[in-house]
Structure formats: C-alpha cells, structure tokens
Amino acid sequence: xxxxxxxxxxxxPIGVEALRLSxxxxxxxxxxxxxxxxxxxxxxxxxxxxLGALDGLKVARDLEALFRETPPEVILHTxxxxxxxxxxxxxxxxxxxxxxxxxxxxxxxxxxxEPALAKEYDALCRHTGARVVATGVNPGFVMDVLPxxxxxxxxxVESIRVExxxxxxxxxxxxxxxxxxxxxAEEFSDGLRSGRAGHAGLIESAALVAHAMGWALDSLVExxxxxxxxxxxxxxxxxxxPGRVCGIRQRAVGASGGRERVVLEIAMFxxxxxxxxxxxxxxxxxxDVTVTGGVAGDDATVAxxxxxxxxxxxxxxxxxxxxxxxxxKWTGDS
Amino acid sequence: xxxxxxxxxxxxPIGVEALRLSxxxxxxxxxxxxxxxxxxxxxxxxxxxxLGALDGLKVARDLEALFRETPPEVILHTxxxxxxxxxxxxxxxxxxxxxxxxxxxxxxxxxxxEPALAKEYDALCRHTGARVVATGVNPGFVMDVLPxxxxxxxxxVESIRVExxxxxxxxxxxxxxxxxxxxxAEEFSDGLRSGRAGHAGLIESAALVAHAMGWALDSLVExxxxxxxxxxxxxxxxxxxPGRVCGIRQRAVGASGGRERVVLEIAMFxxxxxxxxxxxxxxxxxxDVTVTGGVAGDDATVAxxxxxxxxxxxxxxxxxxxxxxxxxKWTGDS
Numbered sequence: 001x002x003x004x005x006x007x008x009x010x011x012x013p014i015g016v017e018a019l020r021l022s023x024x025x026x027x028x029x030x031x032x033x034x035x036x037x038x039x040x041x042x043x044x045x046x047x048x049x050x051l052g053a054l055d056g057l058k059v060a061r062d063l064e065a066l067f068r069e070t071p072p073e074v075i076l077h078t079x080x081x082x083x084x085x086x087x088x089x090x091x092x093x094x095x096x097x098x099x100x101x102x103x104x105x106x107x108x109x110x111x112x113x114e115p116a117l118a119k120e121y122d123a124l125c126r127h128t129g130a131r132v133v134a135t136g137v138n139p140g141f142v143m144d145v146l147p148x149x150x151x152x153x154x155x156x157v158e159s160i161r162v163e164x165x166x167x168x169x170x171x172x173x174x175x176x177x178x179x180x181x182x183x184x185a186e187e188f189s190d191g192l193r194s195g196r197a198g199h200a201g202l203i204e205s206a207a208l209v210a211h212a213m214g215w216a217l218d219s220l221v222e223x224x225x226x227x228x229x230x231x232x233x234x235x236x237x238x239x240x241x242p243g244r245v246c247g248i249r250q251r252a253v254g255a256s257g258g259r260e261r262v263v264l265e266i267a268m269f270x271x272x273x274x275x276x277x278x279x280x281x282x283x284x285x286x287x288d289v290t291v292t293g294g295v296a297g298d299d300a301t302v303a304x305x306x307x308x309x310x311x312x313x314x315x316x317x318x319x320x321x322x323x324x325x326x327x328x329k330w331t332g333d334s
Numbered sequence: 335x336x337x338x339x340x341x342x343x344x345x346x347p348i349g350v351e352a353l354r355l356s357x358x359x360x361x362x363x364x365x366x367x368x369x370x371x372x373x374x375x376x377x378x379x380x381x382x383x384x385l386g387a388l389d390g391l392k393v394a395r396d397l398e399a400l401f402r403e404t405p406p407e408v409i410l411h412t413x414x415x416x417x418x419x420x421x422x423x424x425x426x427x428x429x430x431x432x433x434x435x436x437x438x439x440x441x442x443x444x445x446x447x448e449p450a451l452a453k454e455y456d457a458l459c460r461h462t463g464a465r466v467v468a469t470g471v472n473p474g475f476v477m478d479v480l481p482x483x484x485x486x487x488x489x490x491v492e493s494i495r496v497e498x499x500x501x502x503x504x505x506x507x508x509x510x511x512x513x514x515x516x517x518x519a520e521e522f523s524d525g526l527r528s529g530r531a532g533h534a535g536l537i538e539s540a541a542l543v544a545h546a547m548g549w550a551l552d553s554l555v556e557x558x559x560x561x562x563x564x565x566x567x568x569x570x571x572x573x574x575x576p577g578r579v580c581g582i583r584q585r586a587v588g589a590s591g592g593r594e595r596v597v598l599e600i601a602m603f604x605x606x607x608x609x610x611x612x613x614x615x616x617x618x619x620x621x622d623v624t625v626t627g628g629v630a631g632d633d634a635t636v637a638x639x640x641x642x643x644x645x646x647x648x649x650x651x652x653x654x655x656x657x658x659x660x661x662x663k664w665t666g667d668s
Binding site: 150288323326 | 355471475479480482483484485486487488489490491546547548617618619620621622623624625626627629630633634635636637638640641642656657658659660661662663664665666667
C-alpha cells in the first residue's frame with residue numbers, strides 16, 4: 001500500500017490529536033510537523049505527542065525547513081480561524097503543489113470575507129496542482145455539510161433551519177474560555193461585537209448552505225449574546241458566579257426576497273440541557289432530523305480532518321468547498 | 335445556460351413523476367421517453383404526463399428509435415429492480431457514451447449479485463465515456479448513503495445499525511401490493527423466499543455500507559417475514575382481514591470476525607406506528623440520528639434521481655457507486 005505523506009501545521013491540542021489519529025491510520029505516513037512557537041520548534045515529535053513511532057522527527061520552525069526534509073503530499077492545518085492568515089501560512093506549500101486540509105473556520109466559505117484572496121489562491125492552486133479544503137464538525141458538518149446532503153432527496157427546498165445545543169461543561173478548556181465562561185456580560189459582549197469572542201464560522205456555514213442551494217441572499221447577518229449563570233456553575237475549568245457569563249447564543253440568518261432561507265442557531269453554555277443537533281428542511285418532502293446528544297466537537301473535528309484527506313487528493317486542484325468533494329466517510333484501514 | 339438533455343426510460347408512476355419534476359428544472363431539457371409497452375409506444379408524452387411543454391414528443395419503442403431523434407446526455411431509468419436487466423436495457427445507451435441515472439435497486443451495489451457484469455459494464459463505460467449510477471431513497475439514501483456520510487466525522491466505527499419504519503397505508507398502491515397486503519401468510523412467505531415479494535435492495539445497502547467502511551464481510555444474509563393484521567385494516571387500496579398479511583419485516587446483517595458490522599432493519603406495514611428512520615453509528619464519537627416521520631419514499635426517490643444528474647456528469651466514466659459522487663444536494667434552479 002502506497003501511504004499518503006502528511007505533515008501537521010500547528011501543535012495545539014487539535015493538532016497533536018490529529019497526529020495521534022494519523023499515526024493509527026495505515027494509509028498515512030507522518031513526515032513532520034511545523035509550529036512557529038519558538039518553545040516548540042526543534043523539539044522531538046515523540047515528546048510532544050507521546051508517539052514512539054515518530055522517533056527521529058522534530059518540530060520544524062517553518063514550512064521551508066520541513067520541505068528540506070521529506071515533503072508531504074498533504075498538510076493538516078489547525079493553526080488559525082482566519083482565512084487570510086491560513087492562506088498566508090500555507091502559501092509556501094501551495095506554491096510547491098502540496099495540498100492542505102484545514103480546520104480554519106473562515107475557510108469553510110472563504111469567498112464570504114475574502115473574495116479577492118479566494119480567487120487568487122484558487123488560481124494559484126490550479127496552477128500548481130494543489131488542493132485546499134476546510135473541514136470540521138462545526139463549521140464543516142452538522143450545520144452545513146449534513147443539512148446540504150439531506151437535500152439530496154428534496155424535490156423542493158423552501159428553507160433550512162439548524163439548531164445546535166452544546167453543554168460546554170463537557171468540552172475542553174479553550175472552548176469554555178471562548179464562550180466567555182466567568183466573564184462580565186459587558187466585557188464579553190464587547191468581545192462578541194469585535195469578533196474576539198464567540199463561535200467562529202457560523203456565518204460561513206450559512207453562506208455555504210445558501211451557495212449549495214443556489215440562493216442569492218439579499219442579507220446575511222450574524223448576532224450573538226451571552227448566556228448568564230442563574231446560579232453558581234462549577235465546571236472542571238471554571239467557577240462561574242450567578243450573573244456572570246456561562247456561555248453564548250449565536251445566530252446567523254440568510255434571507256432572500258424578504259424570506260428567511262437559512263437560519264442557524266447555536267447555544268453553547270455550561271450546563272445546557274439536552275444537547276442535540278436538529279436540522280429541519282422545509283420543503284418537499286419535509287425533513288426533520290435530530291442527532292441525539294449532538295455530534296461531539298473535538299473528536300469529530302479531528303476525525304473529519306483525517307477522513308477528508310483521500311477525498312481531497314481525489315478532487316481537482318483548486319480552493320475547494322467541502323461540497324465539491326466526494327461523499328464523506330470514515331477512512332479506518334483503507 | 336446550457337441545459338442537460340435527458341430522456342426517461344420506463345413510464346410507470348415513478349418515471350412519469352421523474353418527467354414532471356424534470357420539466358420544472360430550468361437546467362434540464364427533456365428530449366424524449368422510451369417504454370417497451372406497446373400500449374404506450376407512439377403515444378404523445380403530453381398525454382401521458384399532462385405536461386403541455388412536452389408537445390411534439392412521442393414515446394419511443396426502444397433506445398435506437400430515441401437516438402434517431404435528439405440523443406440525450408443522460409437517461410433516467412426507472413424500469414427494473416434487477417441489475418442484469420437494467421444493464422441489458424441500457425447497453426445501447428452506454429455503447430453510445432450516454433450516461434444513466436437509475437432507480438434500479440440492485441444497481442446500488444451491482445458487484446454483490448452480478449460481479450462479472452459489473453466489471454464488464456464498468457469497462458464498457460470507461461471505454462465509451464458513459465457513467466452509470468443508481469440512486470433513490472431506499473436503497474440509495476436513508477440506509478446507506480446517509481449513514482456512510484455520518485461517519486465522515488468518525489474516528490472509529492465499530493458497527494452501523496439502521497432501522498426504518500414505514501406506515502405503508504400512507505404509500506402508493508404498488509408498494510402496498512409489494513409488501514403482501516391482504517395475502518395469506520403462506521403464499522406471501524413463498525414469494526419472499528423466492529425473491530418475488532419484499533423490499534428490493536436491502537442487502538445491496540448493507541453491502542454498500544460495508545464496502546465504504548472497508549469491512550471484508552464473512553457473511554451477509556437477508557431474511558424477511560410477513561406482519562399479520564391483528565384486526566381488520568382498511569387502506570385506500572386494500573382491506574385486510576385479521577390474520578392476513580399487512581406488511582413485512584426485513585433484515586440484512588453483515589458480519590466479520592463473528593461480529594455484526596452492518597444491521598439494517600425495515601418494517602413496512604399498513605398502520606405501522608411512529609414511522610421514522612434511525613441510524614446508530616457505534617464508534618467514537620457515538621452517533622444517534624433520527625429522522626422523525628422518516629424520509630417519504632416516492633417524492634424522495636424521484637428527487638434523488640433528478641438531483642444526481644449534475645453529480646453523475648461530473649464523475650469520471652464508469653459504473654459508479656453513489657459514494658463515488660460529490661456530496662448530494664438539491665438542484666433547484668441551478
């Protein structure tokens with residue numbers, strides 16, 4: 001079996017987990033990793049991942065240094081939520097014809113906030129033979145790819161509504177921090193307005209759904225507000241007194257002709273009851289789909305990143321949307 | 335906009351409905367239809383479909399007659415459940431390089447029952463540039479494509495279980511007949527054993543799921559049994575006295591290493607309570623998905639057939655599986 005050579009870019013918790021899952025896949029060969037952090041560059045990958053099989057590999061400071069060793073065929077990128085930052089970070093790889101699978105939230109639909117960059121990088125990729133796609137669980141699956149796939153059996157689609165409720169107390173520390181746990185409402189609302197806080201990629205999910213349905217939207221807006229603790233909440237990482245922020249409600253709405261076409265609502269807070277994902281396709285036939293308990297975030301994101309690799313390499317070169325690739329599927333041993 | 339030229343093969347209820355839906359799609363152009371039935375051949379399509387827009391088109395007796403007029407780019411085939419019969423019917427089109435989207439149940443995974451034919455026709459298609467795919471709601475979506483797509487966010491998959499409960503009283507007459515409504519248990523069981531009765535394609539769905547997961551099955555078996563009316567049941571088409579057949583329970587199980595990997599269970603009977611589809615992926619993360627009310631059969635099958643056309647033409651030539659094509663989606667106006 002010819003294995004696909006991959007390298008990891010970004011060694012935060014998701015990046016390290018992506019390496020651990022890659023190491024379990026017989027069809028993948030890990031050839032290196034990159035992190036700009038001077039505290040990580042130069043360190044052995046065995047030390048950072050706990051994987052003895054990566055003996056001999058060290059963290060490279062940049063892609064150029066990585067490419068001087070074994071060049072990968074695919075880079076797993078987990079280092080930014082910004083499409084502009086991600087594309088700039090990946091430029092040396094793309095110029096080299098190396099493909100990129102990323103968890104970058106804005107890259108789920110890069111034309112929304114970076115239309116000029118999206119065109120430029122798409123042209124670059126077509127020229128060099130590289131492919132780029134973003135994936136994940138949200139954005140990348142429950143609020144965009146899955147609802148779109150459901151409409152494969154639709155004669156007519158009037159609108160699509162998705163709600164996702166996440167009990168943040170069951171999630172890792174960075175997520176609990178991102179949703180404002182323990183902050184003052186005022187301070188967190190400022191962060192939300194400036195885009196420093198909140199869930200990235202919701203508006204991109206809405207744009208991807210509208211694009212797939214062929215809807216030219218007149219408006220696409222996003223809004224968010226803190227959820228305040230009614231009584232003291234204790235999570236493994238935060239103790240939130242009553243009145244402080246324990247999470248967020250966020251909503252993206254795309255409309256055309258005065259009609260709401262895509263409505264995505266996410267509630268993520270410590271202790272949120274009955275976590276679930278629900279997708280309703282108003283149309284013919286009507287579709288009402290519930291994921292009981294919801295799709296778990298981090299496990300699913302890392303899985304989506306690894307599972308997309310063969311489909312990415314099978315796609316034509318370019319800056320790709322998840323909806324351009326073949327049907328998602330698990331890629332266990334083959 | 336360059337429209338895709340399609341012709342319909344088979345003018346049963348599903349075929350006629352496929353023409354009606356095609357006529358609503360601005361990106362499709364209907365160029366003809368074929369039916370071997372001498373009672374239909376030669377008749378105007380306006381008369382059979384009620385669509386004035388098809389004025390001037392008549393039902394051709396065979397594909398050769400159709401091709402003497404405007405050759406289509408894609409044939410919508412709804413005339414058989416048998417892979418062998420479908421491929422034989424479509425041979426003149428495939429030799430001509432014309433692609434085929436079919437509702438043929440066995441064609442969901444043709445290598446299961448017709449491995450030699452599947453190879454032969456795949457080679458033929460690659461030679462002429464034609465593409466073939468089968469689609470539908472079941473088989474083709476709820477018990478195969480959708481569960482497979484869900485595993486796109488799976489790190490590990492141990493097994494996949496799907497149950498589908500259909501209240502047959504809400505469905506059209508041919509389905510109520512197919513599930514044995516009103517028959518004696520003995521007579522229907524004979525039909526089930528010989529393959530004349532029951533739901534076609536269940537075992538193909540199981541084979542497709544196993545194939546997509548990379549599971550080499552040690553066994554793949556299918557069994558079915560009648561459901562008997564406990565009291566008189568009256569549907570729009572049948573009156574079933576107590577003790578007679580009112581539907582069917584059918585099950586396909588694929589196992590490897592003594593472990594059930596794919597378990598598909600369908601219950602279709604008159605008055606079945608709480609119709610739904612439920613997909614459970616045992617793995618990491620666990621996934622438990624319910625389609626409340628279930629995906630409606632006929633509407634969804636016709637929709638799947640039309641929606642697959644652009645994705646079929648974008649795929650490389652060959653005898654394709656639904657899992658080879660791009661993500662399913664609605665194709666309303668674009």
